[in-house]
Amino acid sequence: MNLPGTSIEVGVTRTPAPAAPVAPSAEPVLTAASLAALLTDKDRLTPLAEQISRDDLLVGIELLRAAAARSIETRLLALLRDATTPPSPEGVSPIVLAEFVTTGNGGGAPTWEPFAVYLKRADGTETTVAAVVEADAENSYDEFYTEFSDLLSLYAQMDPPAHNSNLEINLGTGEFDLTGPNFWI
Numbered sequence: 687m688n689l690p691g692t693s694i695e696v697g698v699t700r701t702p703a704p705a706a707p708v709a710p711s712a713e714p715v716l717t718a719a720s721l722a723a724l725l726t727d728k729d730r731l732t733p734l735a736e737q738i739s740r741d742d743l744l745v746g747i748e749l750l751r752a753a754a755a756r757s758i759e760t761r762l763l764a765l766l767r768d769a770t771t772p773p774s775p776e777g778v779s780p781i782v783l784a785e786f787v788t789t790g791n792g793g794g795a796p797t798w799e800p801f802a803v804y805l806k807r808a809d810g811t812e813t814t815v816a817a818v819v820e821a822d823a824e825n826s827y828d829e830f831y832t833e834f835s836d837l838l839s840l841y842a843q844m845d846p847p848a849h850n851s852n853l854e855i856n857l858g859t860g861e862f863d864l865t866g867p868n869f870w871i
Contacts, residue, residue: 779809
C-alpha cells in the first residue's frame with residue numbers, strides 16, 4: 687500500500703524532518719560546584735533567598751550546618767588517625783581515644799584547647815598529640831598543628847562547648863562524645 691508521501695522515489699533526496707523540540711527538564715541540573723558557587727556569591731544568592739520562605743531558609747541553614755559539621759568531624763578524625771597510626775614501638779599499646787578539654791579563652795566563649803589533648807592508649811595510659819607528632823619524623827608538627835587548631839576552632843563554632851566540657855573522639859569508631867560541663871569541687 688502506497689500512502690501519499692511514503693513512497694520512495696529513486697534519485698530524489700529528502701531532508702530529514704526536524705527533531706521534535708526537547709522539553710526543558712522540570713528541575714535545572716545542580717552540581718556541587720554550581721551550588722558552591724551560588725552559596726558563596728552574595729549578589730546571586732540574596733535575591734533568591736528573598737523569594738524563599740523563612741521556614742525553608744531555616745531548614746536549608748540546618749542542612750548546610752550539619753553538612754559542614756560532618757566535614758569538619760571527618761577531617762579532624764582523619765588528621766588524628768594519621769597522627770596516631772605510625773607503628774608504635776614494641777610493647778606500646780595503640781592509641782584508641784582522643785580527649786579534648788575547653789579553655790575559657792580569657793573571658794571569651796569557651797573553645798577546644800589544642801594544647802590540652804589527651805591521647806588514651808588501649809592499656810589506659812595517656813600521651814599528648816605533640817609527643818606523638820614529634821616522634822614521627824615524616825610529619826611536621828607545625829603543619830599538623832595549624833590545620834588541627836583551625837579544625838578545633840571551626841568545630842567549636844559549629845557546636846559551641848560549655849566551659850569545663852570534654853570531647854572524646856573514639857579513633858576506632860569515629861564517634862564524637864561530648865560531656866560536661868564538669869565541675870570539680
